[in-house]
Amino acid sequence: MTFSGSYRQGEVEFLLRRLPQDGFVDVAEKEALIQSGQRHYSQMLSPESKPSERYMALFDEACRANNARMARDCLRLAQLIAARPRHRLAIVSLARAGTPVGVVVARLLRELFGRDAVHYSVSIVRDRGIDAAALRHILAHGHQADGIVFLDGWTGKGVIARELAASIEVFNVRHGTHIDAGLHVLSDLAGAAACAASCDDYLIPSSILNATVSGLVSRTVMSEDMRADDFHGCVFYEQFTEVDRSQAFADELVGLATSLALAQSGALPRAEPIDAAAARERSQTYIGQAMRRYGVADVNLVKPGIGEATRVLLRRVPRLVVLRDPGAAEVAHLAVLAEEKRVPVEIDPHLPYHAVSLIRSASDG
Numbered sequence: 482m483t484f485s486g487s488y489r490q491g492e493v494e495f496l497l498r499r500l501p502q503d504g505f506v507d508v509a510e511k512e513a514l515i516q517s518g519q520r521h522y523s524q525m526l527s528p529e530s531k532p533s534e535r536y537m538a539l540f541d542e543a544c545r546a547n548n549a550r551m552a553r554d555c556l557r558l559a560q561l562i563a564a565r566p567r568h569r570l571a572i573v574s575l576a577r578a579g580t581p582v583g584v585v586v587a588r589l590l591r592e593l594f595g596r597d598a599v600h601y602s603v604s605i606v607r608d609r610g611i612d613a614a615a616l617r618h619i620l621a622h623g624h625q626a627d628g629i630v631f632l633d634g635w636t637g638k639g640v641i642a643r644e645l646a647a648s649i650e651v652f653n654v655r656h657g658t659h660i661d662a663g664l665h666v667l668s669d670l671a672g673a674a675a676c677a678a679s680c681d682d683y684l685i686p687s688s689i690l691n692a693t694v695s696g697l698v699s700r701t702v703m704s705e706d707m708r709a710d711d712f713h714g715c716v717f718y719e720q721f722t723e724v725d726r727s728q729a730f731a732d733e734l735v736g737l738a739t740s741l742a743l744a745q746s747g748a749l750p751r752a753e754p755i756d757a758a759a760a761r762e763r764s765q766t767y768i769g770q771a772m773r774r775y776g777v778a779d780v781n782l783v784k785p786g787i788g789e790a791t792r793v794l795l796r797r798v799p800r801l802v803v804l805r806d807p808g809a810a811e812v813a814h815l816a817v818l819a820e821e822k823r824v825p826v827e828i829d830p831h832l833p834y835h836a837v838s839l840i841r842s843a844s845d846g
Contacts, residue, residue, distance in 0.1 A: 483495060483496055483618075484497075484499065484717070485696070486580075486695075486696025486697050486698045486717065486727070487696050487697040487722065487725050487727045487728060488584060488696050488727060488728055488731070489728065492584050492587075492588070492600065492728075492731070493574070493580060493583060493584055493587075493600045493601070493602050493696065494599070494600070494601050494602070495576065495580075495601075495602050495696065495698060495715070496601050496602065496603045496604075496612065496614075496615035496618055496619070496712050497576065497602070497603075497604060497615075497698065497701060497712050497713060497714060497715040498704075498707075498711055498712045498713065498714045498715070499714070499715065499716070499717050500702065500704055500714040500715065500716055501716075502528075502716050502718075504526075505526055505527060505528040506525040506526065506527055507527060507528075508527045508796065508797065508798055509798055511525045511527055512797060512798040512840070512841070512843070513843055516779075516842065516843035517843060521606075521608065521609070521703075522607075523606040523607075523609055523701070523702055523703045523713075524702065524703060524704070524705065525702070526699055526700065526702050526716060527796055529691050529692055529699065529718060529721075531693075531721055531724055532690060532693060532724065533821075535817060536814065536817060536818075537724070539689070539813055539814040539817060540686060540689055540690055540694075540726070540814070542810070542813070543684050543686040543689060543810075543814065544686045544730070544733070546684070546810055547683060547684050547685065547686050548686060548733060548734060548737060549737055549741075550683060551667065551685055551686065551687075551734060552585075552733075552734045552735075552737035552738040552741065553678075553737075553738070553741055554667045554668070554678030554679060555582060555585045555586050555589060555667070555678075555734060555738055556589060556593075556738040556741060556742060557678040558582075558586050558632070558665050558667070558676070558678055559586045559589035559590050559593065559594060559738075560594075561665070561676055562586065562590060562596075562630050562665065563590055563594040563596055565627075565628075565630070566627065566628075567596075568625050568627060568628035569597045569598075569599070569623070569624060569625070569628050570587075570590060570596055570597065570598040570599070570628050570630060571598075571599055571601060571619050571624040571628050571629045571630065572586060572587045572590070572598055572599070572600045572601070572630055572632055573601050573602075573603055573619065573629055573630065573631050573632065574600065574601070574602045574603075574631075574632045574633065575602075575603065575604075575605050575631065575632070575633045575641065575645075576602045576603060576604050576695075576698065576701050576715070577602070577692075577695040577696075577698055577699075577700065577701070578633055578634035578635070578687070578688065578695075578788065579602065579632050579633035579634055580602045580695045580696055580698070581634075581687040581694060581695060581727070581730060581731055581734075582632055582633070582634050582666075582667060582687075583600045583602060583632045584600060584731045585731050585734045585735055585738070586600075586632060587599070587600035588731070588735050589735065589738055589739075592735070592739070593738075593739065593742055599624070601615070601619055602696075602698075603615040603616070603712075603713075604701035604703075604712070604713035604715075605641060605644060605645060605648070605701075606644075606701065606703060606713070607640055607641065607644055608644075609703060610644060610647065610648030610651070611644075611645060611648045611649065611652070612712055612713045613648075613652055614709070614710050614711060614712050615712055615713070616629075616652060616660070617656075618712075620656075620658065626658045626659050626660045626661075627659065627660075627661065629660050629661070630661075630665060631645060631662065631663065631664050631665060632664075632665045632666070633664055633665070633666050633674075634666060634667055634668075634685055634687065634688060634788060635666050635667055635668040635669070635670060635685060635688070635786065635788050636664070636666055636668070636669050636670055636671040636672075636673045636674055636677075637670060637671060637784060637785055637786050637788065637789035638671050638764060638768060638780070638783075638784075638785065638789075639671030639672070639673025639761075639764065640781075641664070642664045642671070642673035642674055643673065645662050645664055646662040649661075649662035650662065661675075662675075663675025663676060664676075665677070666678075667679070667685060668680065668681055668682065668683060668685065668786075668788075669755065669757060669760055670682055670760060670764060670785060670786045670834065671760065671761060671764045672756075672757035672758060672759070672760035672761030672762070672763075672764060673757075673761065674757070677755055677757070678755075679755060680755050680756065680757065680759070680760035682785075682786045682787055682834040682835050682836075683787070683811065683835075684787050684810075684811040684812075684835075685787070685788060686730070687730065688787060688788035688791055688792075689787075689791050689814045690726070691795060691796075692718045692721060693718075693721050693724055693725050693726055693727065694726050694727055694730055695727060696727045697717055697718045697719060697721055697722065697725055697727065698715050698716075698717060698718075699715045699716040699717075699718065700715070700796070701713045701714065701715050702714045702715065702716075763833050764785065767785060767833050767834070767837075768780060768783055768785070771783050771785075771837065771839075775801070775839055777839065777842070778842075779842070781840075782800075782839055782840040782841075782842060783837065783839060783840075784837065784838045784839070784840065785834050785837045786834050786835070786836065786837070787811060787812065787815070787834070787835050787836050789838065790802060790815060790836040790837055790838035791814065791815060791818070791836075791838075792838075793838035793839075793840055794815065794818040794819065794822060794824065794838060795818070797840050798840060798841045799819075799822065799824045799838055799839065799840060799841060800824075800839040800840060800841035800842070801824065801825050801826075801827055801838070801839045802815055802819045802824055802825070802826045802827070802836065802837075802838050802839075803826075803827045803828075803829050803832060803836065803837040803838075803839075804816075804826060804827070804828055804829070804832070804835070804836050805828075805829060805830060805831075805832035805834065805835055805836070806828075806830070806835075807826065807828055809835060811835045811836075812835055812836050815836055
């Protein structure tokens with residue numbers, strides 16, 4: 482059965498199977514199992530904890546500094562999506578970084594552009610692909626293939642964009658469909674998205690929290706008892722309700738985007754083309770340099786950009802955080818997390834991103 486998490490009914494349908502809050506694996510054990518090849522990361526969840534007051538103060542500051550830009554970029558994506566053929570739209574966000582963006586963009590499509598847009602949030606897993614059962618569900622509920630639009634928060638190295646393209650190609654062949662695998666994001670650091678509002682590494686506020694800004698839903702997981710027609714799974718952290726910001730965050734972004742649209746006197750800001758090729762070259766060049774500089778053999782251990790660097794500190798075993806400017810407001814939360822988790826910080830003023838995190842290799846001991 483689908484559910485809306487902590488969002489209002491109609492804001493999103495999570496096409497995920499709710500799992501019990503047991504069987505968690507602590508972060509260190511999870512990392513060892515992943516890197517030894519004994520288990521895939523999608524088979525394990527580590528428990529989340531309530532953010533500290535100090536960290537929530539940083540989130541509030543990130544919202545004050547960056548919500549206006551995020552709202553503008555959501556408006557740009559909505560503008561571009563609204564130009565598509567006038568089929569009923571299925572906004573399919575990739576859980577869970579894409580979920581807050583999907584909630585906002587779907588509302589803007591309905592409220593500002595008059596489009597019939599339903600928002601689903603589905604799981605995609607590196608090396609495993611998108612949840613095919615979820616796609617079948619969407620098609621079975623009256624959506625045409627060319628009305629499906631995939632949405633995420635950002636690209637890091639472009640892994641998920643490529644995973645999406647590969648798995649949709651397989652799905653189309655198996656089901657005789659013609660779904661467009663193009664990914665829409667706010668910030669395309671890797672130059673891998675089909676459509677993006679920018680290629681800048683800026684602080685997207687929702688990137689620095691976990692469940693409490695994503696409908697109280699965990700990272701998605703492919704549980705061992707999953708059958709072919711089951712959705713991928715998740716945990717619903719109902720116990721965090723009193724500190725949840727999911728709905729309030731989305732409401733504020735919609736309000737900001739609506740005000741921006743009204744200020745344009747009916748003429749919405751034109752979405753400027755971005756230089757995806759330059760972003761792609763920047764990404765590939767830096768990743769190669771970082772792997773050589775830090776002696777990293779596995780590209781999956783290098784996580785560029787604020788969003789990916791934050792994820793490492795929240796749910797992996799970090800080896801190092803690299804910051805371009807430790808005094809920049811965009812990385813204040815990373816400095817706090819690094820201090821709390823006793824992760825070394827290196828300063829590199831030539832870094833092409835605000836931040837990069839390296840995951841500790843199991844061979845490092």
